[in-house]
Amino acid sequence: MAGFEAAPGGPKLVRAAFARTIRLVASARLREAVLAPLADDAEDLALLAEIEAATSGRLGAEARGRPGLGAAELVHGVPHARFINASFAYARPRAPNRFNGPARGAWYAALAVETCLAEVGWHLTAALADAGDFQAVVDYGEMIASMAGVFVDLRGHADHPSLDPDPALGYPHGNALAAQAIAAGHNGIIYPSVRHAGGTCIAALWPNVVQSVVPGAMHRLVWSGSAAFRVEAIG
Secondary structure, three states: OHHHHOOOOOOEEEEEEEEEEEEEEEHHHHOOOOOHHHOOOHHHHHHHHHHHHHHOHHHHHHHHOEOOEOHHHOOOOOOOHHHHHHHHHOOOOOOOEOOEOOOOOOEEEEOOHHHHHHHHHHHHHHHHHHHOOOEEEEEEEEEEEEEEEEEEEOOOOOOOHHHOOOHHHHHHHHHHHHHHHHHOOOOEEEEEOOOOOOOEEEEEOOHHHOEEEEEEEEEEEEEEOOOOEEEEEEO
């Protein structure tokens, strides 16, 4: 713990428990396996599963691991394990996030769904701006989980360089902080939302930190020609 506590005025370590955190998952990932409709029986499904495994980053990581993510780190035999493992296996080498680099992902969650929607909405708006087309409808489902353990706590440190609103400036500092936390065996990072004033986010840095996952409500984000988007409840 000394690596964080030793810096005067810097982020501290806290032992915390969160009974209910929320992560948003795109609805396409909530559907059944892509190849399942092609199977007539269990034998066919098993054969198709082998084909899917050959191209699935998650299944490959579960079987063999990948650079920066060991197979033993991933979870098995727990509800919604595939969602947990996928969040770590599908890192984006060319587009790291705030607290994960190109080698491994993280489970990003928040304490309120409004914070999740603001964060996800900001990233999608940026992607639409890059594409030059603000016409989109995207559905998301809540994945509710509990977490507990020792976390790096950035609450009260909104000026920390990792929280710079500009990804080009903030993300390298966030990746360095996450790498230090992982090396020390800490569970994750608690931080004030950059996109939702007053919101609190959590980046779980290890798969087994994410516990008791259950699905929650569905939400629809709609862009109709401008960067402003609206949120609709589904069902």
